[in-house]
Amino acid sequence: MNLIFFLGKFPLLSIAEIFSVLKSKNIRYSVKMADENYLYLNLEENIYPDILLKILGGTIKIFQVEEIAKREEIKRVKNKNKVNLDDQEYALGNIVASQDIKEYEHREMDKPYTSPQTGMMPSKLAKILLNLAIGKKTTAIYDPFCGTGTILQEAMHQGYKVYGSDISKEAVAGTIKNLEWTKNEIGGRATEFEIFTHDGKILPDRLKLSKDNIAIATEPYLGLPWKDRIPKNVRNTKEITKVGDIIDSSIKSMSKILKKGERLVIIVPSFKVRHQIVNLEPKTSEYPNLVRISLINDLKFGDKHIDEMKSFLYYREGTVVTREIFIFEKV
Ligand SMILES: C[S@@+](CC[C@H](N)C(=O)[O-])C[C@H]1O[C@@H](n2cnc3c(N)ncnc32)[C@H](O)[C@@H]1O
Structure with missing residues (x-):
């Protein structure tokens, strides 16, 4: 399962929190990308992103990646939600969980x-x-x-x-x-x-x-x-x-x-x-x-x-x- 975590105001703190929670629950992961805005992870097993997001204090949203599209292909998938990974690639998928401010x-x-x-x-x-x-x-x-x-x-x-x-x-x-x-x-x-x-x-x-x-x-x-x-x-x-x-x-x-x-x-x-x-x-x-x-x-x-x-x-x-x-x- 590939997930992109949109990070809060202190991104490294948010990342440390995500790693700690995943380890405590024995969920194995590898990092695909990380920067000031998001952390892109591959999880070895499927989890419920909405339950994970309720646990986390430093993550704003979770985006589930369905496919990766090259820049030149992006017109083909106009109607899909996307996250710009770098100059060349976009992750396509959906926001599957958001912080509940209320x-x-x-x-x-x-x-x-x-x-x-x-x-x-x-x-x-x-x-x-x-x-x-x-x-x-x-x-x-x-x-x-x-x-x-x-x-x-x-x-x-x-x-x-x-x-x-x-x-x-x-x-x-x-x-x-x-x-x-x-x-x-x-x-x-x-x-x-x-x-x-x-x-x-x-x-x-x-x-x-x-x-x-x-x-x-x-x-x-x-x-x-x-x-x-x-x-x-x-x-x-x-x-x-x-x-x-x-x-x-x-x-x-x-x-x-x-x-x-x-x-x-x-x-x-x-x-x-x-x-x-x-x-x-x-x-x-x-x-x-x-x-x-x-x-x-x-x-x-x-x-x-x-x-x-x-x-x-x-x-x-x-x-x-x-x-x-x-x-x-x-x-
Ligand atoms: C910054 S507040 C903690 C706030 C807390 N995190 C909260 O969510 O409300 C620090 C607390 O330490 C307590 N305190 C001060 N000196 C203490 C001591 N020597 N031993 C135990 N508590 C102490 C104060 O009464 C105060 O409630």
């Missing part, structure tokens, strides 16, 4: 608990983080900074058991409300959830002993709610150091929950302080049982060649905080 709006806007102060994570990003974290054996997802529970909501939709915690009692109560609501939406096949108040820097014993194959997907504390710019002063420097310390302590503790081969996907912020970008680099030497992995290897991407890609940026224009997504695997 469903995204529903999940984001209609859930009972939201918290504008801690920042609202888009459901698309939540899906992407979840999909980068899942492996073949994963049975449960844990978010140690669950906030309003957006990542956990998506994990429930995908049928994973979910665990979440937050230092704020209000966030914990809110996440429980949101997951009850999600459970109601899903109906009979809804999974179990367990949400508790906890400091994300500390290992929760109850999960260390869990029989589940837990993967971790999380967006931790990102600092004060800075808006237009971050003035350079002692208070802000301290706050940025605090964010880095929370992230390192959390990765170190959470790594103890993971079984071999399971992943931890975490957002690490970078900050625009005056005209400078301050990056936080996770202190990987403090957690040697985790390795940073690359979900994209040896890919021809437009005119470029990508050997490997171990982190991905996600940002909105004009904001002072950029999210960098790191992917670790337990060895």
